Amino acid sequence: MQRVLIIGGAGRIGSNIAKDILTHTDAEVTITGRNTQQGSITQQQLGSRAEFHPLDLANPPELRAAVAKANLVVHSAGPFHYRTTDVLRACIEQGVNYTDVSDERSFTRKALALHPEAETAGVTAVINTGVFPGISNSMVRQGVEALDETTSIQLSYVVAGSGGAGVTVMRTTFIGLQRPFDAWLNGRWQSIRPYTERETLEFPAPYGKANVYWYDMPEAITLQQTFPVKSVITKFGVVPDFYNHATRAMAHWLPPIVLRSPKTVEFLAHVSHSMTSVTDRFSGTGVAMRCDIKGQQAGTATHYVSTFAHHSAAIATGLGTGSIAELLLSGKLKHPGVYPVEQVLSTDLFKATMNSRQLEIHQTLNKAEITS
Template sequence: MQVLILGGSGRIGSNVAADLLAHTSADIVIAGRNPSGGEKLSQQLGERVKFAIVELSDPLSHSLNHGGVDRDRLEAAISSADLVIHCAGPFLYRDTSVLEICIARGVNYIDVSDHPSFTRKALAHRAAAEAAGVTAVVNTGIFPGISNSMVRRDVEQLDKPEKIHLSYVVAGSGGAGVTVMRTTFLGLQRPFQAWLEGQWQTVKPYSDREVVEFPTYGKVGVYWFDMPEAFTLPATFPVESVVTKFGTVPQFYNHLTWSVARWWHPKLLQARATIEFLSRVSHFMTDVSDRFSGVGVAIRSEVTGQKNGQTVRCCSTLVESDTAVAAGAGTGTVAALILSEKLKKPGVWAVEQALPTDMFEGVMRDRGIEIQQHLSPM
């Protein structure tokens, strides 16, 4: 089996490759725009990994380059693969061309997308993928990704789930590159819709601070954040409310991000030059603070509802020491299941819609990822 990882020489893509090398026998092509960096990485990863120049558009352009050699190289690379893993963000600026080519060529597809606009565009191709017999899973990784499957596992413990509260905390940079920083600031650009009390309501990003206690990190302030889970979870599970909140440590980064969201003019935040400036400065700062804070991640999933006639809470937590490695594992698990044909679900799906809980628990055990789950009466 051959796997093509677009954006494979980046922090997330390289960790996906490492996970596949450890848990599958697939040959891997990491594709990107930087020949020297890509070749060096492929040599470090070993003989099962090759590098190929497959140039998507610049991360700050609107869409895939549809003309010339780049399109031809992309189609040729996809046609030679059994599975394509799209790790080339930020996904706000991506269209679904890669997914469309995969559907046309009958190649299975997964991605690490984390922006709601891209997720909506990808899910719109469900019927085409189903007709082509292509299994496509979006939002794999750590959050969204493993977090979504944690929610599904909690929901299944209840007779009638009513509310989902999903929160994350990341230490410093999380071990990721500047692309992830862009994603954070892109999420501040405009208000978004959240499913609350059985209806869609508008909330402001990085608002409504709430203190949540996480393992390892203790009490951390978390804020509303525009994530794909905000609409894929209510589309998947019959609940009345879904809350998605995010925070960072050291916590002064929360205050900085809050001040940007609250005081900067929306048009300024929608300028690409502003996003790039904020991302570069933040990445420089976290390069320093990572030495003290680490680069880990904690997730807390809380689902409340009815079980045996009582109101109960099912709470799951996860802590990993390297966010980028955990994201690689989240994507690698889905890839391994598709390659082995254990996961075969034609169509385009958010990960919580595609991955059964028994499979999720098995691949987490295989990777030594521990998820604590506790059920208690309210």
């Protein structure tokens, strides 16, 4: 019997990953966390093929021992701004495949730097999985393959309220506002200030027209490495729209030294979580994504658009990461090394896992709808 170790599996994101793995594979799941009471409750909800094991990531021998018992490790203990690559390194040392829900640029770079070691050890490590990044990366690959030549990629994301993902996602949002970041624009890296250049785009129902802003995502660097394009744009927004105005105010009015304080991040994260616990009742906790790719097909300038929506951002993240876990466990995804999703997951496999989870990607090409 195969066993999956989910680091942070007692949390909202981790437990949704566990549910997907238990649904689509025969594997047994070990979830970890620091809160024993929460872990026990989550284990009972997941059923007899799941167990809870308390784990301290700051204890290397304990971490290595837990990894050694697994066939696959899923790292879902964010925010990844604060994480080292110790879990990935332990997997490489133990010869265990790995995937994660990392969503932060510096962590992505540190993980990709371990590619030679993972390749030598025969370990397949797929990072940046989930919904965004994750499903979004595969949407880009699908679109690039639909064109003869690609010049620009834009990924735009909208989350309703908390997204159902808990206070950790709030921390991640405010950490992402702390510093300018580099974006690949017109063939060169340029410094961008987060939460600028508000743009109104059309998203799937029930969102319709929604507003998004520049936001730092790891796709900004991995897509530039994967595809020969002149520009990669990543934007993010929240509904209801008043959250965008509040977030922009935090990004531009608070002194940098205050915004970068861990105490400030904790305060803002908990205040925001309290607010969304009220507004989630009418806004929902869903996610919508839009992929705009410009290029050429048959010598003609072409604009490809694909969209995706789900009623829960947390559940969608679980489905995205769970699908990668399923492929790793089955041996269908076997490429030793460390990769972002778009470099290692074929469009055929992507479509198969989306179909098995009844998830739809809607696509248009020059205003003519094409099937997924």
